[in-house]
Amino acid sequence: MKLLQKPFIIYLNLPLLMLTGCYSLVKLSDHDVTxxxxxxxxxxxxxxxxxxxxxxxxxxxxxxxxxxTLESSLFGFAKVSKHEFYNRTDGYVNYYRFYGNGxxxxxMLKANQKNLNRHDFDPTRTGHRGVYYIDKKGNVKVDLFTQIGELSSLRSSFGIRTETLTFNGDTIFLNRGDDNYSSVYIKMKVQDEIQQIKGW
Known part of the structure; x- marks a missing residue:
C-alpha cells in the first residue's frame, strides 16, 4: 500500500516546489518565514x-x-468529544488562529508549555500565515504558506499547502488531501491579551 502511495504524493508536491522560487521570503523575529x-x-x-x-x-x-479519514467522516467527532490531547513524537503541538478578515x-509550540502568552501568537513575530475561504465547490479551504516537501531532505522548501476544513461545534478537522489522515483541533478560550491580537 505504501509503495503505491509514495509516487502519488511526490507527484502532488512537485508543482508546489517549483513555485516556491517565485515567492520572496520575509524572516520573522522568531526564525519563521513568510x-x-x-x-x-x-x-x-x-x-x-x-x-x-x-x-x-x-x-x-x-x-x-x-x-x-474513514474514522473522521463516520465517527470522528464523537471520538474526540472528551478533548483528550496527545503529545506528538517531536515534542511539539500545533495551534490555529483565525481572524475576521479571512x-x-x-x-507550533512545545507540547509541555503550560502558560500561553501574547508573544506565542503574535503573527508579526512567529508562525505560518494563511487564508481561509470557500472554493467553487462550496468546500472550506485553508491556503497556508509553510514548509512543504520532505522536511529532512533537499526537497524541502516553502510554498502553499492547501487543506480542507470541516466543522462540528468546537471541533475542526483539517485534511491535506494527499494522505489518509485528518488532524483534529479543539477550540480553546484564551486570555484577553491574545484575543486582542488583530492578526496580519
Missing part, C-alpha cells in the same frame, strides 16, 4: 464573512489528535 507576495494568498478574494459564524475568531484551536495563522 511572504508578502499577494499571489501566495490570492484566494483571500473568496473569503466569506459567513465563515466567522462557524469559526470562533476570539479563540485558538489546539491540535488534539489525528484520525484516519487571514489565519498556524503556530
Amino acid at each position: 511572504t508578502n507576495d499577494p499571489k501566495a494568498f490570492k484566494n483571500i478574494s473568496k473569503f466569506s464573512i459567513a465563515l466567522t459564524s462557524q469559526i470562533d475568531t476570539n479563540a485558538i484551536y489546539k491540535e488534539c489528535c489525528s484520525l484516519f 487571514h489565519c495563522n498556524s503556530f
